[in-house]
Amino acid sequence: MKTIRLASFVLSAVASAACSAPTVSSDTCVIEHVHVIPMDRERVLNDVDVVIVGETIVSLGRGLPTPPDARRIDGRGKWLIPGLVDMHGHLLADENIADEYQADELAVILANGVTTLRDPIGKPSLLALRAAVARGAVLGPKLRLGSPQLAGRTWPGVFNGREVHHADEARAAVREYRDAGYDFIKLTTDLSREAFDAATDEARSLGIRVIGHVGDQVRLQRALEARMQIEHMDQFLEALVPDDAPFRESVSDISVWKLERWKSLDWLDASRIPAIAKQVADAGVAVTPTNSFFFTCFARGSTDAEIAARPEKRFVSPELEAVLLRGRPMYWKNPPSEARRQRYIELRQRFVRELHAAGVKLLCGSDAPEWILFAGFATHRELDEFVAAGLTPYQALETATVNPHAWLGDLAQVGTIAPGKRADLVLLDANPLASIADVRKIAAVVVGGRVLERAELDRMLDAAATRLSKAKPLE
Ligand SMILES: [Zn+2]
Numbered sequence: 001m002k003t004i005r006l007a008s009f010v011l012s013a014v015a016s017a018a019c020s021a022p023t024v025s026s027d028t029c030v031i032e033h034v035h036v037i038p039m040d041r042e043r044v045l046n047d048v049d050v051v052i053v054g055e056t057i058v059s060l061g062r063g064l065p066t067p068p069d070a071r072r073i074d075g076r077g078k079w080l081i082p083g084l085v086d087m088h089g090h091l092l093a094d095e096n097i098a099d100e101y102q103a104d105e106l107a108v109i110l111a112n113g114v115t116t117l118r119d120p121i122g123k124p125s126l127l128a129l130r131a132a133v134a135r136g137a138v139l140g141p142k143l144r145l146g147s148p149q150l151a152g153r154t155w156p157g158v159f160n161g162r163e164v165h166h167a168d169e170a171r172a173a174v175r176e177y178r179d180a181g182y183d184f185i186k187l188t189t190d191l192s193r194e195a196f197d198a199a200t201d202e203a204r205s206l207g208i209r210v211i212g213h214v215g216d217q218v219r220l221q222r223a224l225e226a227r228m229q230i231e232h233m234d235q236f237l238e239a240l241v242p243d244d245a246p247f248r249e250s251v252s253d254i255s256v257w258k259l260e261r262w263k264s265l266d267w268l269d270a271s272r273i274p275a276i277a278k279q280v281a282d283a284g285v286a287v288t289p290t291n292s293f294f295f296t297c298f299a300r301g302s303t304d305a306e307i308a309a310r311p312e313k314r315f316v317s318p319e320l321e322a323v324l325l326r327g328r329p330m331y332w333k334n335p336p337s338e339a340r341r342q343r344y345i346e347l348r349q350r351f352v353r354e355l356h357a358a359g360v361k362l363l364c365g366s367d368a369p370e371w372i373l374f375a376g377f378a379t380h381r382e383l384d385e386f387v388a389a390g391l392t393p394y395q396a397l398e399t400a401t402v403n404p405h406a407w408l409g410d411l412a413q414v415g416t417i418a419p420g421k422r423a424d425l426v427l428l429d430a431n432p433l434a435s436i437a438d439v440r441k442i443a444a445v446v447v448g449g450r451v452l453e454r455a456e457l458d459r460m461l462d463a464a465a466t467r468l469s470k471a472k473p474l475e
Pocket of ligand 1: 090
């Protein structure tokens with residue numbers, strides 16, 4: 001599982017069959033003459049061979065010794081990057097469709113180059129799915145799971161969640177979810193300060209990290225003190241409300257639905273952003289902006305034609321589409337003014353720039369699959385959005401490779417391209433450092449050393465589309 005050095009593959013001592021093609025007996029794969037973007041720093045290694053044995057990259061270089069029966073992938077004119085991570089991707093099967101479709105969704109996500117997925121709100125069947133992926137029984141991205149959500153308020157149909165109001169309830173929930181095997185504790189909306197303090201304190205004493213939303217009762221300073229990993233840049237806009245404003249709230253999180261709160265956009269003091277970014281950096285807190293989700297749904301909007309043209313469309317039944325898009329006419333019937341929505345975009349983009357400049361580790365998260373924005377496809381859109389905010393394509397790629405693996409704690413094993421690292425890779429037909437949109441031009445995905453070339457990815461997508469397009473909504 002760990003480092004396998006060059007000598008071991010020369011001796012054919014590695015038993016894994018992970019990268020064998022049917023006609024090849026060797027467990028060695030070589031991606032030949034490829035431009036490697038290793039992501040350890042900004043550089044390209046031109047025209048090198050990448051040798052993979054079993055699930056591990058064993059060497060990079062030119063003219064390396066390889067077994068004659070190694071599987072060979074022609075990398076000429078192609079670029080190789082580490083596999084992508086989506087740090088905030090829910091599955092349709094978490095809430096909207098039956099668990100039997102989980103593996104189909106993972107296939108779609110993997111075919112888009114995502115080799116690790118953090119699903120922030122877990123449930124028991126996802127624990128089993130995580131184990132099935134880990135032992136190779138299901139082909140998909142490695143899963144990291146948040147707990148069922150701890151919320152201060154639930155409503156009929158709230159998924160995988162539990163209301164906690166008091167300290168003892170919050171502590172008990174944290175213990176229960178830690179013991180059940182979830183990787184992180186997930187906090188969501190309307191949590192009381194008492195419940196937040198107890199949950200974060202209990203989690204700290206148990207050694208499990210807390211991720212999620214920050215509400216009006218908690219606010220940014222408290223979340224930073226608690227070293228919570230913040231999703232959606234919750235409470236960042238609220239931190240820009242001037243002291244003399246006749247309100248304290250703005251439009252973070254589900255408050256985007258409250259039209260009167262959009263008036264706050266006329267007041268917000270953008271000159272505070274650098275100081276806030278420094279506070280986040282000093283706290284060592286990583287941030288998942290999920291800007292593409294918020295902009296697509298609530299700020300820019302999407303036309304019917306744009307939705308019809310999304311690559312996700314063929315994976316959705318008409319009945320499920322109606323459920324997933326139910327909020328759209330409700331929101332856009334009486335939307336905030338264009339000027340306020342534009343200011344919302346500008347401020348959130350400026351936060352991304354300033355957070356990055358301050359040294360905050362930004363994380364790529366799609367917040368799939370609401371409004372037909374599915375992990376994989378939507379992961380690519382979030383990368384676009386980092387560049388739209390002012391990051392370079394290289395810096396955007398960091399949010400989906402090294403930064404998440406550093407946060408997840410497995411950067412020593414995966415997340416850059418180097419000998420000894422797990423072979424989770426994406427082979428691209430074009431250079432993503434020239435245009436981040438080129439992460440979509442996928443020639444092959446390598447997951448745990450298993451190479452899936454374009455024709456196989458297309459077969460996986462077709463099979464998943466056949467099944468998922470018949471999946472009926474559960475409600
Ligand atoms: Zn989410």
